[in-house]
Amino acid sequence: MPGQRWLGLLTAFLCLAAPAQEMSLRTVQQAGAAVKYDPTGRPHKPGLCMEILRAVEKAEPGLRFTGLAQHVPLKRVERLLAEGQVDAFFCLLKSPERERQWRYAPVPLYVIRHVVVQRADDTRHLDTLAELATASRAKRVLVARGTAIARHLLAADVAIAEVGSEREALQMLNMGRADVMYGQDINLRHHIADSGLGERMKIGRAVFQEEPQFLAMRADLPAAVEERLTQALRKLERDGVLRQIGDKYR
Known part of the structure; x- marks a missing residue:
């Protein structure tokens, strides 16, 4: 038994000492x-x-x-x-x-956080998916096409409109064609800064989900x-x- 234990230790040492393949x-x-x-x-x-x-x-x-x-x-x-x-x-x-x-x-x-973006002059606070679902009855919530986010919102009875990209959604939001877009915090912050719309947009205070x-x-x-x-x-x-x-x- 002692010999086997030493053999095992020696094998482990050699594996650690060997250069990575x-x-x-x-x-x-x-x-x-x-x-x-x-x-x-x-x-x-x-x-x-x-x-x-x-x-x-x-x-x-x-x-x-x-x-x-x-x-x-x-x-x-x-x-x-x-x-x-x-x-x-x-x-x-x-x-x-x-x-x-x-x-x-x-x-x-x-970790990404699910948040909403609204125009800066929109005074509403949308803190739950139920509130978001109610708001979506007037104008659909924008989401980027081809993401798992759409399924998450549909399961919560949120009416959505899928668009080609977050950048497109921001432009639609800026023009008043929608009131809310939903997405991932890191992506949205990047696109808001890159589009020069920082003063016209705000990210909501609620985090709807973390992934x-x-x-x-x-x-x-x-x-x-x-x-x-x-x-x-x-x-x-x-x-x-x-x-x-x-x-x-x-």
């Missing part, structure tokens, strides 16, 4: 999601998910992500993951439908690779790096 993982950038991946490529702010990706590479020597020259829409990101054509993607929300198609690392990368974003991985990614990714993320979480990156984009 070089490995390339296929990924892509999400198009039309400047908060996650900034197409302007500014070095100081390349996008929240891009910064987390680079931090993982730094925390886990030997891991490298390829395919970042590709900018693809969310629907295609999902298809590539489901078909196993990419190995990992930063960052995605969980849903039962998605979890049937691919896996998620257990460490949350950052963590995660690293998604193809369903058949080897367990050893998933473990390397998870340990890198745990280190970034423990060292406060994930929180710092998230705060930078709020």
